[in-house]
Amino acid sequence: MDWTFGLGIGLLVWIAFVFDLFGFVARDELLLRGLMLVASGFYLVYYFFVAGSPLWDALATNGALAGVNLAMIFVVIAERTTFTMSRETRDIYAHFPLFTPGQFRRLLKAAEDVRMRAPREVTRQGAPVERVWFLLAGSAEIEKDGHRARLDPGHFIGEMGFLSQRPASATVTLSLGARALAWDVALLARLLERKPALRVALGAQFNLDLVEKLARARPGDAPV
Ligand SMILES: Nc1ncnc2c1ncn2[C@@H]1O[C@@H]2COP(=O)(O)O[C@H]2[C@H]1O
Numbered sequence: 001m002d003w004t005f006g007l008g009i010g011l012l013v014w015i016a017f018v019f020d021l022f023g024f025v026a027r028d029e030l031l032l033r034g035l036m037l038v039a040s041g042f043y044l045v046y047y048f049f050v051a052g053s054p055l056w057d058a059l060a061t062n063g064a065l066a067g068v069n070l071a072m073i074f075v076v077i078a079e080r081t082t083f084t085m086s087r088e089t090r091d092i093y094a095h096f097p098l099f100t101p102g103q104f105r106r107l108l109k110a111a112e113d114v115r116m117r118a119p120r121e122v123t124r125q126g127a128p129v130e131r132v133w134f135l136l137a138g139s140a141e142i143e144k145d146g147h148r149a150r151l152d153p154g155h156f157i158g159e160m161g162f163l164s165q166r167p168a169s170a171t172v173t174l175s176l177g178a179r180a181l182a183w184d185v186a187l188l189a190r191l192l193e194r195k196p197a198l199r200v201a202l203g204a205q206f207n208l209d210l211v212e213k214l215a216r217a218r219p220g221d222a223p224v
Pocket residue numbers: 123129142151156157158159160161162167168169170171172213223224
């Protein structure tokens with residue numbers, strides 16, 4: 001095949017070099033990977049045509065690298081978008097605006113989705129918090145020092161004890177038919193240790209939840 005175009009097949013290597021160069025200065029992982037993938041394409045064409053017969057070793061190794069890069073591009077896209085989430089998962093994700101889709105998937109994977117077949121006490125005032133809960137549907141009754149209040153869906157339960165490493169500040173009972181996500185505190189702590197970005201996101205989400213709970217209370221309200 002005639003590759004001269006007046007410039008020679010070596011032009012492909014220079015074009016690939018420009019894409020690689022822009023890739024190396026890109027700060028965004030997806031952009032970097034995309035540019036490197038395009039560069040790989042030019043290299044592969046070059047290796048195919050540069051000699052009398054294709055340079056199979058170079059084609060195989062560079063092709064494999066391009067394949068891995070392409071797979072990682074799909075992973076990064078999945079981490080950044082909600083494309084692959086079911087409608088139900090997307091509805092739950094709406095409660096977690098401070099998480100990237102990827103962080104949310106990780107958090108959800110560590111959770112148990114529990115539906116209450118009977119009212120269930122999930123924290124007891126003064127006792128250690130065993131699980132952090134997020135109420136998705138139904139309601140919860142909060143009882144503290146004889147005062148009662150209702151908690152609606154969209155709030156955490158047990159986050160105060162988890163954050164402060166103190167016993168539960170109130171007794172909370174989930175209603176019959178309620179649905180909640182539950183995280184074992186030891187497993188959650190381990191997960192957050194391994195994933196610092198997730199720890200930051202969950203910390204911010206807890207803060208937001210506490211602000212909403214505080215905003216509902218009026219000065220002089222009963223403690224719950
Ligand atoms: N005033 C309040 N308003 C809303 N939720 C509360 C209030 N007090 C306690 N809770 C919740 O009840 C939980 C009891 O266990 P924690 O103290 O770990 O975390 C507490 C909060 O999730």
